[in-house]
Amino acid sequence: MTSLAPMDKAIRSRDSRKDLLRFLTCGSVDDGKSTLIGRLLHDSRLLTEDQMSTLARDSARHGTTEDELDYALLVDGLEAEREQGITIDVAYRYFTTARRSFIVADTPGHEQYTRNMATGASKADLAVLLVDARKGILVQTRRHSLIAAMLGLKHVVLAINKIDLVGFDPLTYERIVADYTAFAAPLGFASVVAIPISARHGDNVTRSSANTPWYSGPALLDHLETVDVTSDTSARPFRFPVQWVNRPNLDFRGYAGTVASGAIRIGDPIVVAGSGRASRVRQLVTFDGPLDEARAGDAVTIVLEDEIDVARGDLMAAPQARPEVSDQFAAHVIWMSEHALIPGRSYLARIGTRTTPITVTAIKYRIDVNTREHLAATTLALNDIGLCNLATDSPVAFDSYEANRSTGCFIIIDRYSNATVGAGMISFGLRRGTNVHWQPLLIGKTERALLKQQRPAILWFTGLSGAGKSTVANLVEQKLHAAGGHTMLLDGDNLRHGLNRDLGFTEADRVENIRRVGEVAKLMTDAGLVVLCSFISPYRAEREAVRSLVPSGDFIEIFIxxxxxxxxRRDPKGLYAKAKAGTIKNFTGFDAPYEAPEHPELHVTTVGRTAEELADLIIAELRLRGITR
Incomplete structure (x- = not known):
């Protein structure tokens, strides 16, 4: 999630006598978020003459307010946003008044940009939630409220906008306030302040409006200047995610990063959470010179008294208040991709400064954003929010999100596209990883392979149904066996009679099917075998996940x-005919996709060649790679 630490530091330095409020505007599309921010900037007299001239020119070209200034254009910087009249990206703006400095994040209202709203909320202290007075509380209003609550925001302003378009009707205002209060009561906000406004005309934005004599509360800016959002980040236990190891020469070794919470002083003891190694702080170094103390938000290089093993991604902590360390935890996940979250699929997670493979092992439930009801779910779709159990490849250090927003959040990254597909807030560790350890073995993979006089490997045959995978794989195994090789052939159909008999053919089931096969194949390579796997395996992500289980060079992808x-035309099992007739669902090539390998070790085209010729071609390649004699 986006860090605003550099901006915060610059603003605090510039306005050292003022405190800083970070807030976001959110809500449904076209509720007037950008217009509200523009009006705040204009009525606070924070615009230069050049900015006003540009606004007048842009309003004439792009504006949607007839002959008046379109204040939304002060924020909607992207050409696509101006042409569509919507906000796509998160736009950050800084402004200051006599009493307080502000960073405001204008976030999108469209559902497909919910990920951007979560980004803006992740570092905010308060949410200004806009509601169109004509429409009332909408699904996106509820979704943004739920996300804000999950991301730890305690203060909400319910800005009931366009009150002028309902004739400044107090009954409309009261109805919306009642609806929202009933919905938000279980979310745990410390304060919800409702204000009737007209962002376009300025009613109750920077000063109270004569058009709402029935409203006795503060104008929006008055509330933003006075609301108490004091953060206790510095009072929390010390946490320091190591960003990089700073070693410019042989005489200096420090660990650079930003203090996430707490404070650290020269001489204080520290511990590396993951390894338990301990030391004391010898120096605190910054670009501006040494410090005696570093507090939350400070960018610093920590020099220790002892030469202990510390690497990028490690988390330094106070010894008396350590974070949890586990390879499994439960977390609320906001899914941000059009491709559904699939349990069993391997993703990457960025937790603090560490990136590690992660898998959703179970979806406990999905949250209905309208009713907050917990619903059974096997996947999460775009904008879904659910509670999941997750497992990392190795133990990681974390706090619950409730205890520490900085060390309790993470993002999920697609391993293939490198796109951010989800955001998570850790609820609690499952602690299973701390009780289960690798048992050292006296005989290992190398010894078993030497006994068999071969190099273990996974030969992964992938292709469409009817491509000839099983036929070719059988011939290859026969030739390896005749040459004295020790092999095992895992065929998709055979495993569905036993190990995978409980799985169907949905995307989630296909992912789990390949995950299980990959684990079995890895165990067989540990036994010193050459394992031939014949599976459609339609998704690149799962094939790459199996590849990651074994050392480089031990996974040979063979695209038939x-x-x-x-x-x-071949249709050896009659499956294509059934798929055409509609009696088979989720059939690869018809109503389910096949993602062809992009860089397989072997790309074998079958048309015009016999299965025997293809097997000989593969055997020759395996000899070149040292898999077989």
Whole structure:
């Protein structure tokens, strides 16, 4: 999630006598978020003459307010946003008044940009939630409120906008306030302040309006200047995620990063949470010179008294108040991708400064954003929010999100596209990883392979149904066996009679099918075998996940490339005919996708070649790679 620490530091330095409020505007599309921020800037007299001239020119070109200034254009910087009249990206703006400095994040209202709203909320102290007085509370209003609560925001302003378009009607205002109060009561906000406003005309934005004599509360700016959002970050236990190891020469070794919470002083003891190694602080170094103390938000290099093993991604902590360390935890996940979250699929997680493989082992429930009801779910779709159990490849250090927003959050990254697909807030550790350890073995993979006089490997045959995978794999195994090789062939159909008999053919089931096969294949390579795996395995992510289980060079992807027209013509099991008739659902090549390998170790085209020729071609390649004699 986005860090605003550099901006915060610059603003605090510039306005050292003022405190800083970070807030976001959110809500449904076209509720007037950008217009409100523009009006705040204008009525606070924070615009230069050049900015006013540009606004007048842009209003004439792009504006949606007839002959008046369109204040939204002060914030909607992207050309696409101006043309569509919507906010796409998160726009950060800084402004200051006599009493307080502000960083405001204008976040999108469209559902497909919910991820941007979560980004803005992750570092905010308060949410200004806009509601169109004509429409009332909408699904996106509820979704943004739920996300704000999950991300730890304690203060909400319910800005009931466009009150002028309902004739400044107090009954409309009271109805919306009642609806929202009933919805938000269980979310745990410390304060919810409702204000009737007209962002376009300025009613109750920077000063009270004569058009709402029935409203006795503060104007929006008055409330923003006085609301108490004091953070206790510095009072929390010390946490320091190591960003990088700073070693410019042989005489200096320090660990650079930003203090996430708490404070640290020269001479204080510290511990590396993951390893338990301990030391004391010898120096605190910054670009501006040495410090005696570093507090939350300070960028610093810590020099220790002892030469202990510390690397990027490690978390330094106070010895008397350590974070949890586990390879499994429960977390609320906001899913941000059009491709559904699939349990069993391997993703990457960035937790603090550490990136590690992560898998959702179970979805406990999905939250209905309208009713907050917990619903059963096997996947999470775009904008879904659910409580999940997750497992990392190795133990990581973390706090619950409730205890520490900085060390309790993470993002989920697609391993193939490198896109951010989800955001998570850790609820609690499952602690299973601390009780289960690798048992050292006296005989290992190397010894078993030497006994068999071969190099263990996974030969992964992938392709469409009817491509010839099983036929070719059988011939390859026969030839390896004749040459004295020790092999095992895992075929998709065979495993569905036993190990995977409980799985169907949905995307989630296909992912779990390959996950199980990959684990079995890895164990067999540990036994010194050459393992031939014949599976459609339609998704690149799962094939890459199996590849990651074994050392580099031990996974050989063999793409049996047969055009679908030829597969349909062959149709050895009659499956294509059934798929055409609609009696088989989720059939690869028809109503389920096949993601062809992009860089397989072997790309074998089958048209015009016999299965025997293809097997000989593969055997020759395996000899070149040292898999077989």
């Amino acid at each position: 490339d047969t055009p679908i027209e030829e597969c349909v």
